């Protein structure tokens with residue numbers, strides 16, 4: 001069991017007994033955090049997933065808290081924005097009058113948010129609104145440890161390589177599973193033109209290396225044959241999502257979870273379709289991976 005880190009009376013951080021993640025105890029993210037922000041900033045560098053329990057905040061407060069870490073990014077599927085706050089993406093399986101109110105299958109494959117953009121996301125926040133009775137967990141895999149534990153031959157094979165990330169890679173497949181997924185307009189397709197990133201990225205603040213590929217968005221490794229690319233990517237996907245690297249978040253009402261897309265990939269575990277699930281997501285812009 002990891003030791004609790006106390007910053008001041010009433011504010012502490014409890015690292016999970018897991019390959020990543022910590023609970024932040026005693027902070028109201030809706031309040032100004034000036035004196036505590038530096039500690040929180042360090043915690044996201046150290047633990048990669050931060051869980052804040054009992055956060056009864058408005059979408060506007062979530063936007064304000066998210067902006068403390070950087071400018072926010074708007075998802076290409078504008079139809080799932082919250083009407084009052086464009087920076088909030090609705091993640092939900094709920095339908096109203098037959099129409100989906102949110103992106104119901106977000107996170108169906110392991111991914112790092114917006115890795116298909118030239119400037120992907122630093123991190124994302126999800127705030128629980130409605131939770132299913134069964135399932136609905138979110139899984140996070142530590143990509144620093146994935147890199148550090150990669151077998152030597154694979155490390156040598158990928159250290160200097162680059163890969164393509166594409167939003168469209170699995171879009172048709174997802175549309176088959178989820179026919180409510182809209183056809184994209186040409187403007188939307190143009191907005192998500194594929195991006196090229198290093199397979200192993202350097203965290204700009206800590207200098208730590210991390211694997212930066214995912215089964216959802218990474219389509220190919222550049223400058224190798226299609227067969228070799230497929231073989232190496234499959235080996236990386238299998239390695240980087242092993243149980244030994246994963247923290248499974250079991251949601252509770254009021255939870256706000258902040259994860260660092262530079263350091264982790266994540267997956268939505270799924271829940272019975274007849275049980276309502278809704279969370280609000282904000283996505284913070286990062287930097288071009290190097």
Ligand code: SIN
Nearest residue numbers: 091106107137138268
């Ligand atoms: C996401 O990938 O942003 C959503 C994860 C989830 O719904 O658990």
